[in-house]
Amino acid sequence: MNKTVKLLTLTAMASISLAAADFITAAKANKLDASKVKLESVMLYPQTTIGNNDKEATEKMKGLKALEAKVGTAFNDKEMIVVVKYKDATNSKQSLKSTKAFGDGVAIQFPTACLEADKLPYIGMGSEGRQVSVMLQKNVEAIYPANENADVTTQQVRQNLNLFGDDLKKKEAASKALANSKYNKIFIAEGFRSMTEVKDAKGYEMSMNYKSGEWTAVFKKPLNDEYSKSCDATPMAIAIWDGAKDGRNGNKWLSSWTPIKMKDTPKAKADITKISEKSKGNAANGKKLATDNCAACHTMGDIKAPMAYMAPELSNIGGYATTGYLKESIVAPSAVVVPGYNKNAHPSGVWYSTDDKGARTSTMPAFDYLKPNEIDDIVAYLQTLKAGVK
Amino acid sequence: MSATANVASKRQLAMVMDLNKCIGCQTCTVACKTQWTNRNGRDYMYWNNVETFPGEGYPKQWQTSGGGFDAEGNLKEGVIPEIETGYGTPWDFNHEDLAKGVEFKPNAAPIWGPNWDEDQGAGNFPSDNYFFYIPRLCNHCDNPGCLAACPRDAIFKRGQDGVVLVDQDRCQGYRFCIAGCPYKKIYFNPKISKSEKCIFCFPRIEKGLPTACAQQCVGRIRFLGFLDDEEGQVYKLVKKYKVALPLRPDANTGANVYYVPPVSGPLKFDANGKPIPGSDRVPAEQLEALFGKEVHAAVKTIKDEMEKRKSTGKSELLDLLIAYKHQDMFRLDAGYYSHHNNSLKPIDHRYDAGKFTSFKAVH
Numbered sequence: 001m002n003k004t005v006k007l008l009t010l011t012a013m014a015s016i017s018l019a020a021a022d023f024i025t026a027a028k029a030n031k032l033d034a035s036k037v038k039l040e041s042v043m044l045y046p047q048t049t050i051g052n053n054d055k056e057a058t059e060k061m062k063g064l065k066a067l068e069a070k071v072g073t074a075f076n077d078k079e080m081i082v083v084v085k086y087k088d089a090t091n092s093k094q095s096l097k098s099t100k101a102f103g104d105g106v107a108i109q110f111p112t113a114c115l116e117a118d119k120l121p122y123i124g125m126g127s128e129g130r131q132v133s134v135m136l137q138k139n140v141e142a143i144y145p146a147n148e149n150a151d152v153t154t155q156q157v158r159q160n161l162n163l164f165g166d167d168l169k170k171k172e173a174a175s176k177a178l179a180n181s182k183y184n185k186i187f188i189a190e191g192f193r194s195m196t197e198v199k200d201a202k203g204y205e206m207s208m209n210y211k212s213g214e215w216t217a218v219f220k221k222p223l224n225d226e227y228s229k230s231c232d233a234t235p236m237a238i239a240i241w242d243g244a245k246d247g248r249n250g251n252k253w254l255s256s257w258t259p260i261k262m263k264d265t266p267k268a269k270a271d272i273t274k275i276s277e278k279s280k281g282n283a284a285n286g287k288k289l290a291t292d293n294c295a296a297c298h299t300m301g302d303i304k305a306p307m308a309y310m311a312p313e314l315s316n317i318g319g320y321a322t323t324g325y326l327k328e329s330i331v332a333p334s335a336v337v338v339p340g341y342n343k344n345a346h347p348s349g350v351w352y353s354t355d356d357k358g359a360r361t362s363t364m365p366a367f368d369y370l371k372p373n374e375i376d377d378i379v380a381y382l383q384t385l386k387a388g389v390k
Numbered sequence: 391m392s393a394t395a396n397v398a399s400k401r402q403l404a405m406v407m408d409l410n411k412c413i414g415c416q417t418c419t420v421a422c423k424t425q426w427t428n429r430n431g432r433d434y435m436y437w438n439n440v441e442t443f444p445g446e447g448y449p450k451q452w453q454t455s456g457g458g459f460d461a462e463g464n465l466k467e468g469v470i471p472e473i474e475t476g477y478g479t480p481w482d483f484n485h486e487d488l489a490k491g492v493e494f495k496p497n498a499a500p501i502w503g504p505n506w507d508e509d510q511g512a513g514n515f516p517s518d519n520y521f522f523y524i525p526r527l528c529n530h531c532d533n534p535g536c537l538a539a540c541p542r543d544a545i546f547k548r549g550q551d552g553v554v555l556v557d558q559d560r561c562q563g564y565r566f567c568i569a570g571c572p573y574k575k576i577y578f579n580p581k582i583s584k585s586e587k588c589i590f591c592f593p594r595i596e597k598g599l600p601t602a603c604a605q606q607c608v609g610r611i612r613f614l615g616f617l618d619d620e621e622g623q624v625y626k627l628v629k630k631y632k633v634a635l636p637l638r639p640d641a642n643t644g645a646n647v648y649y650v651p652p653v654s655g656p657l658k659f660d661a662n663g664k665p666i667p668g669s670d671r672v673p674a675e676q677l678e679a680l681f682g683k684e685v686h687a688a689v690k691t692i693k694d695e696m697e698k699r700k701s702t703g704k705s706e707l708l709d710l711l712i713a714y715k716h717q718d719m720f721r722l723d724a725g726y727y728s729h730h731n732n733s734l735k736p737i738d739h740r741y742d743a744g745k746f747t748s749f750k751a752v753h
Contacts (some may be wrong), residue, residue, distance in 0.1 A: 052539075052541065052566055053456075053465050053466070053467050053468060053539050053566055053569050054467070054468070054469070054470065054569045055456060055467040055468060055569065056470070058467065094563075094580070094583065095580060096431075096580050096581060097473060097474075097479070097580065098472060098473060098474075098580060099470060099471065099472055099473050099476075099477070099565070099568070099577070099578040100470055100471075100472045140583065142581075143581075143582065143583050144430070144581045144582050145582065146558045146582045146584060147430075148430065183583070193541055193542055194543075195542065196560070197559070248563075248564045248565075249562075249564045249566070309464060341465075342537070342538050342539065342540055342541065342543065344465075344533060344534075344537060344538035345464070345465040345539065346463075346465065347462075347463045347464070348462045348464060349464075
């Protein structure tokens with residue numbers, strides 16, 4: 001009997017330590033100190049919605065488990081900081097001598113505007129009309145400007161140094177000074193492939209440090225600017241790339257929208273509930289419904305679609321999609337169209353059509369004839385679909 | 391060819407190379423290298439290389455490294471070569487120290503490089519050994535594997551001439567393009583963390599000059615022109631006589647660099663060292679693997695024309711292949727470019743200035 005009790009306690013403890021926080025409380029402070037921010041657990045899941053064509057990277061991503069990050073934020077009247085800590089056995093760096101070395105990376109994502117909590121941008125870099133801004137930092141040896149800042153006189157050949165001597169040595173030194181050891185970028189996006197670098201953003205700072213098998217990434221941004229707004233509950237998503245697994249682009253772990261409680265208001269509370277709530281439907285019945293209605297195109301866990309590339313792969317959808325998004329996608333698939341693959345990559349499995357004005361219509365028909373309780377059941381099933389914890 | 395509508399360009403600039411005349415001198419390689427790739431992190435790249443066939447090629451084993459499309463038009467998986475093992479780390483020799491009487495040696499210990507297996511070929515000397523040279527560069531495909539693989543829409547095909555280019559502003563160095571190219575002719579520049587590739591010398595082309603590799607070719611094996619220019623030699627070799635064929639058409643990308651296959655090499659020798667009449671040293675199935683089934687008809691056409699020339703003294707095809715004048719070999723319609731807006735705008739206009747940001751992109 002004692003044994004049973006002990007086991008139960010252990011199970012309960014395990015689930016407590018791994019339960020992701022429903023929200024992160026942002027501390028208001030005059031001085032923003034990353035070392036003093038209170039950290040909470042956020043779970044990140046391997047992005048499997050869309051694959052890629054790098055055979056070795058796909059192999060390395062196979063069977064990946066979920067990743068736990070400790071995340072905290074603080075803000076003052078002007079700025080906000082976000083701290084992301086996570087364990088990583090390897091400190092991977094992009095190298096100047098390699099075409100195959102990838103650096104570890106961390107990104108955070110915000111909607112560019114305060115939107116209704118059940119109509120957030122698509123988690124994978126936003127969606128048409130629901131834009132996101134992304135702060136990305138990567139671990140690199142050095143990055144040079146593409147064209148030596150268009151100064152052709154510094155574009156010289158090392159072997160010529162013998163011939164032209166000190167003059168070229170000076171130019172070589174000038175060229176070396178252009179190296180940037182930080183890969184810190186800010187992007188704006190409305191869906192896969194649309195990510196565009198923002199080069200005029202001001203007040204952004206990023207750093208990442210590796211110590212004792214753990215990365216600590218710190219992001220600092222303006223509280224409000226053209227690219228993101230502070231809301232009562234500001235939704236944030238986190239992505240982590242492991243260079244040792246050839247991580248870049250979609251080869252990553254991704255969190256769901258995680259609200260940051262900025263204000264103690266009823267709206268903040270209501271938004272947090274909406275963003276974090278789980279469907280109360282019957283997942284077992286949902287699986288049956290999904291098999292009948294969805295499996296003709298979607299691969300979901302042990303349910304396999306007849307053909308790869310036909311539709312977004314849903315095996316980790318429970319890890320990074322909100323209830324609001326899942327419901328909307330079933331009832332109105334064209335409200336948020338996942339742009340999917342480059343349209344030349346898989347012409348036999350086209351995810352959407354585009355009219356002459358560029359508006360996208362999903363290939364998926366609307367399943368708006370399903371009863372509300374059936375949709376709840378399907379959503380409850382989809383929310384069970386996620387990789388296990390490491 | 392599964393060219394998809396949104397990469398279709400109005401005209402297509404194409405190149406034809408006559409493999410019968412390639413002597414593997416690498417002048418094209420050097421012309422390209424000194425023009426484009428001897429600096430700024432491109433040092434290891436050879437946008438143009440000449441490799442010995444049969445051989446492992448450059449990068450090593452590119453023919454079995456994936457990419458391209460299957461019969462349904464779906465992009466196939468591929469791998470990314472590493473500099474040291476796939477391309478070869480650039481090395482130099484200690485020329486300046488030779489005067490001091492030291493040993494002449496490389497400043498690195500390379501384990502692979504372009505032309506590592508040059509002139510090795512296959513078969514047994516002298517009875518049936520063989521090889522030929524294949525100069526290779528970006529094929530500026532109708533449906534480029536690199537473009538299809540790019541998750542950033544950073545690769546585009548120019549409308550005015552179908553030249554495939556990387557938008558350096560959008561490229562984020564993900565390298566899926568390298569896995570997607572069946573020819574492994576797009577490269578990652580680790581110094582700038584972006585992909586780079588043969589640009590078909592577009593700044594020269596726009597001024598009516600041929601590409602550096604074609605201009606410098608001592609064997610005069612390279613023809614350059616628009617595929618729809620019926621007066622052009624490229625058109626005649628590719629469309630009229632059908633003797634110029636794309637490399638590895640099974641990659642289904644619609645390559646626009648065409649090759650006149652090697653014909654009429656020396657005959658095989660029998661056990662007594664006597665030539666075997668009618669024999670071919672290069673196995674026909676290897677030519678078919680490289681250039682598709684059409685290669686047999688192309689070889690026959692060339693042989694027939696050679697016979698015709700012998701008997702009648704006339705053959706337009708052989709006159710073309712003799713390559714009398716550069717001005718006929720390179721028909722670039724200089725007027726076309728001077729009347730055209732030679733923009734470098736990506737195909738996707740969403741990224742034109744200011745859609746997402748107040749930053750104005752420079753193209």
